[in-house]
Amino acid sequence: MPDPFGLADARPQVDRHAAQSDLFNSHHEQLAVSERQGTWKAFAAPLTSQSGAIVENPDLVEMAVAIIGVFSEHHSEHGLTFAQIREGLRSHGVSLAPAAIETRLGHLHAEGFLEPYLPKLHQGRYVIRPAGLVGALAALRVAEHGGxxxxxxxxxxxxxxxxxxxxxxxxxxxxxxxxxxxxxxxxxxxxxxxxxxxxxxxxxxxxxxxxxxxxxxxxxxxxxxxxxxxxxxxxxxxxxxxxxxxxxxxxxxxxxxxxxxxxxxxxxxxxxxxxxxYEDAAIDSSPDRLAEVGTHLIADAPEVVIDINAMIKVLDDYRPRPKHRFRPSEPPRGTEDPDPIAAIERAAAERCRRRRLGLEALLGGRTEADLTSAMQTSWPAAIRILTDAMALDADRSEPFVLTIDQTLLIDSKAPVTYLHPAQLIRTDFALPETGAMTEQEQPDRTGGDV
Structure with missing residues (x-):
């Protein structure tokens, strides 16, 4: 058959670096399986006499390339057995089932991709025919670059x-x-x-x-x-x-x-x-060139997704808010209108009176009293006495002065293990306002509540 383009006379020069790059190129995984199958079918169409002979699983084609890698790394001088090829495929990360690998090896042997090392029956050692190597590399190259x-x-x-x-x-x-x-x-x-x-x-x-x-x-x-x-x-x-x-x-x-x-x-x-x-642009480009990328970017809010059923439910339950504000009705008045400020003032006066009565009980009619023994009865008593004394000492209208010594008393067996001695002084020398206290108003000297 004549060659109209003179292709039979040309001998393409194979670039070893390009072939090796195609052999281990990982970018072929980005191509869709259907696209790769279609590319191979079109690639093999001039060489086949009937359809249906194209492999459907791209992993099987990649397995042929992995076999090339196994042979290139093995140092045997007389070919490899199927067992050695299977072991090499596992080290190359081929994850096909053992039955699929065995079937594929038999097919490659029957089609002449794997050729017996010696022309003998059942000798069991094989080498790759160069034409098969070129076909495997060409299949990947055509699938990746489209020819x-x-x-x-x-x-x-x-x-x-x-x-x-x-x-x-x-x-x-x-x-x-x-x-x-x-x-x-x-x-x-x-x-x-x-x-x-x-x-x-x-x-x-x-x-x-x-x-x-x-x-x-x-x-x-x-x-x-x-x-x-x-x-x-x-x-x-x-x-x-x-x-x-x-x-x-x-x-x-x-x-x-x-x-x-x-x-x-x-x-x-x-x-x-x-x-x-993008990485090369970030490394090689100047800041001004990189800034130009952001000048044309527009950041918009995402579209609002509306659920029709939810919108209908909201409309059914919606009640429009009136435009005018109305003052709420006043609560009914009782016999006495309570004054909250007056109630707070009365409560504060009552607390101050009870504090004053408790401290006057500790003074016992004297102008000075040592509070240390009273505070040693219990922690609640010590806290209550100090709190009342400091509150009245801070009130300028009250004639009480609290002095606390810097000496620290420590007694591990006492109810209050450590405290500072404290003394209470009354400066007006006046007797209590109400005279003698009733039994209900007497303070609890043992540390109870007043």
Whole structure:
């Protein structure tokens, strides 16, 4: 079968660093399972004769990549057994069931991915066929980048064909046509996604099409064509068509990014950039550039969620508040209108009278009295005597003076274990106002309530 694009003559250069990066790249987990399955089906469509042969579980494809890692870390010179492969898969974190792993290993062996080390039956040691390795890596690369890497590879192959000592014009022309066709297909797909895709899909596409040096590579390629085939009109026309295709492709990429930015700014969606891109911006950008981000942010209050049933219940129970305030009705008057201020004053006078009677009982008609022995009877008595004496001493209308000595008396066996000696003095030398007290008014000298 003829090769219209000359692809059979080209030998793509495999970048070891890129392959290793794709092998252990963790960003593939961000792709949806259905999207990856659809990508693989489209990828395998030119190679299959019937449908239904695409694996449904992406973990099984990743298992093939993990097998590559197992072989790369093992130092056996004669291949690995299935038992050694299973043990290596567990160390790589493959969490599939043992039965699923065993079935998958049998399938990979039957399909030629795992090839016997020796052409003998039941020898039980296997190595990976290079074509299987490339297929596993290509499956992950295509699922992650959507085939964008192939455009870069095509440009590299075209440059390699032009830089040969004696380049074949027909071979170079086939490469240029292939590059142009590829760019046009990607541009048309981007145009469709811009019209029908969501912001999340456009974000993924924008990251897949992030090849900032692609335009410069096309320009450099045209410069090589002009220098090597200046008089070949067909090649120059193909180079100019490649530039037009690249411009059309770049226009669609910018349109996709513009739609993402417009939707992301309108919805305050901070998923437009990856966390690493935000981190790089915070480290590399100046404070003025970072301040520009906040100038266009609008912080609005969240929308109020209204429950219809609750609103109907509130309306049923609602009673409008009257506009005018009405004075409440006065309480009925009794025979005597109580005066609360007068009641407080009478209570204070009664407390003062009872304090005075208690201290006068301790004086016993004398002008001075030692309160120490009375306070030693109990803690309640000591507190009551000191409180009454200090209250009357602070009242200028009362003729009582309290003096407290700094000496501290300590007796561990007494009811009051420690206290300061206190003395009460009466300064007016007057007898009690009411004369002799009744039995009910006599203070309790043992520390009880008065």
């Amino acid at each position: 964008i890497d192939e455009m870069v590879l095509l440009l590299d192959r075209t440059r390699a064909a032009l830089e040969m000592p004696h380049p074949d014009p027909r071979h170079v022309l086939n490469h240029l046509h292939t590059c142009r066709f590829t760019l046009t297909v990607f541009a048309k797909d981007l145009q469709r996604c811009i019209a029908t895709g969501t912001s999340a899909e456009l974000i993924t596409l924008g990251r897949q099409h992030d090849h900032s040096g692609y335009t410069q590579q096309v320009v450099d390629l045209n410069a090589l064509i002009s220098s090597r085939f200046a008089d070949v009109y067909e090649l120059e026309e193909a180079g100019a068509a490649l530039i037009e295709a690249e411009q059309y492709y770049r226009t669609q990429v910018r349109a996709a990014i513009g739609k993402v930015l417009a939707h992301g700014g309108a919805s305050l969606n901070f998923d437009v950039l990856t966390p690493r891109e």
